[in-house]
Amino acid sequence: MKPLADRVRPVELNEIVGQNHIIGEGKLLNRIVQSKIIPNMIFFGPSGTGKTTIANIIAKSSNKKFYKINGTNTNIDDIKHVISQIGTLHTMNGILLYIDELHYLTKRQQQSILEYIENGDITLIGSTTENVNFSIFNALLSRCTTIEFKALNAHDLIEGLKRAISLEETRLDIKIAYEDNAIDYIAEVSGGDLRRSLNTLELIINTYAIYNPEEIHIDIQKAVECSQSKITNYDRDGDGHYNLLSFFQKSIRGSDEQASVHALARLIKSGDLTSICRRLLVIASEDIGLAYPQAISIVKSCTDAALQLGLPEARIPLSQATILLASLPKSNTAYKAINAALDDLDRFDVGHIPYHLCDSHSNSSIKNKAVYLYPHDYPNSYVKQQYMPENIKNKTYYKHGNNKFEQSMKSYWNNIKG
Template identity: 85%
Template sequence: MAPLADRVRPTKLEDIVGQKHILGSGKLLNRILESKAIPNMIFYGPSGTGKTTVANIIAQSSNKKFYKINGTNANIEDIKRVIAQIGTLHTMNGILLYIDELHYLNKRQQQSILEYIENGDIILIGSTTENVNFSIFNALLSRCTIMEFKPLSIEDLIFGLKKVISSEEHRLNIKISYEEEALHYIAEVSNGDLRRSLNTLELIINTYAIYNPQVIDIDIPKAVECSQSKIANYDRDGDAHYNLLSFFQKSIRGSDEQASIHALARLIKAGDLTSICRRLLVIAAEDIGLAYPQAITIVKACTDSALQLGLPEARIPLAEATILLASLPKSNSAYHAISAALNDLDRLDVGHVPYHLCDTNSNASIKNKSEYLYPHDYPNHYVEQQYMPDNIKHKVYYVHGNNKFEQSMKTYWDKIKKHL
């Protein structure tokens, strides 16, 4: 028997749970179906949000020959077989090709259908869980309308669970009672994925019906047992990975200790120590920077300790580093300085290194062109001389941040230099 999620898959758009931003009355996908003018489309969003279901409904409503392939196991021959059907008797009205997991197709495979979707011989609907800007080649992307499918809300998931419970009661001729808290738990641990919620529901029904075929009571213990632990929506090579790391860094940058710790907990739950440690070191340099220069030293000690300890103990030094960075004053002055300097190297003729700063020991041709002044021979170990190349001698890259440490450095040097 097919899994519950497949058996109850909707056959009409109005029966789909969630996605009201594109499926509600008068919304884009509804209008496309009503117009019968189906464009090339790419459905982008997490698993279990309705992408395949919508593609199937569109296929059923069209008068085109429907083909479906999966990018995880498709090859160029699979695509060629579909192309070979163009113009045959049973494809007189055209072809609608659905490619699930489109991002798994390589560039050559994606390019093989460009000509045919451009001239209308094939209407493409692709689905992907990956960010289309990185996983789909531009030539294909520019010929398609992008539809974003969003994770379902807890309310959407509970609504979907209740609908299926009602239909299963009728199909099995049993009574299924439930606690609201139990459905809320199942929805919460499903991370916006209706399929995952339905899999948990199916497991409860199948494994408890053997004890009482007439009545099944869904309570918190059963929900916890059959959903096991919450599996983080995390793929180290996908969007979730970078979204979570971005959330982590931006929460620390925004000095929100609570959100920072929450983001860290999500990363720890996924067990990705390396990414956490690398991001903490970047934050110490990029976002705290010279406002508290010791931060990177402390964070390095914490991350080294975490890597040596391993989980679960690693969570403690990682939490220490996270709270410290979130709580410290912030400065990105060093980040801006090096970014501006690198940018000038790409777009300006910066000129040669001043002769008096060159290595005269290995470059006899520039000796005595001008005299280098040795700062330690002067009061306060400073003497005014030109260090910047002539072409950019008035450039300013570093601007002191508005924090105690950098302002103290500025005050020190202002006091020395103004007496010259």
């Protein structure tokens, strides 16, 4: 028997839950279905948001021969078989090829269909959970319209669950009663994935129908038991990984302690200690920097402790480091200074190191035009002399930030240097 998610799969666009930005009266996908003129498209977005279902609906609305392959287990021969059907009797109106998990196709596999997409022999609909700019070959991407699918919210999932319950009641000829808080819970812990929520519902129905084949009552206890725990969407090799780390850093940079701890909790759930520690160390220098120079030392101690402790205890020093960084004054002056200096090295000839700053032993053949002045021989260990190469002697890379520590350094050196 097919899984519940397949049995209740919508067959019309008006049965789809969510995706209101592309589905509905006058919206893009409705117009495409009504026109029956199908462009090459790539659907991208999280799992369980309706990409495959909508591809099936669009295929049904067209008069083209429909082929479907999955990028996870396809090979070049599967693609060649579809190509071989071009111009045959049953493909006179063209071919609509749906490739699920498109990002798993190799560059060569993606290239193999370019010619046929370009001349209209094949209309492609691809779906992927990855960032299309990195996972799809650019030549293929440029020939397709990309359409984003968004994670479903709890309201969408509840609507989908209630629809499934109604359909299952009819199929099984059984009464399925439910408490609102139980359905709310299933939706909440499914992470925006309708397929997950339907799998939970199916587990409840299958395992409790044996006790009472006439009526099932879904309460919060059954919902919690069959959901087990909330699953956080996290893929260490995909967009979720970088999105979550970006969310973490930007919350700390924005000095929002609450969002920073929330982001940390999500990362901890993934178990990826190494990424957390590396990102905290980067933040200490990139975003706090010279506003509080001790931050890097404290964070290094916290991350060392976290790696030595391991989870679950590692959460404690990681929380300490996160809250500290979010609460501290911010400065990116060191970050901007080194970026500007590196940029100049790529852009133009910065000139040679001043001769008087070269090593006197390894550069004995150089006749210095100026004598190196040893700063510690002078008051306040400072003496004015040229350190920058001649070509960029007036260049300024570091500018003091508007925070207590950097302003105190600025004031100190202003007094010394005059």
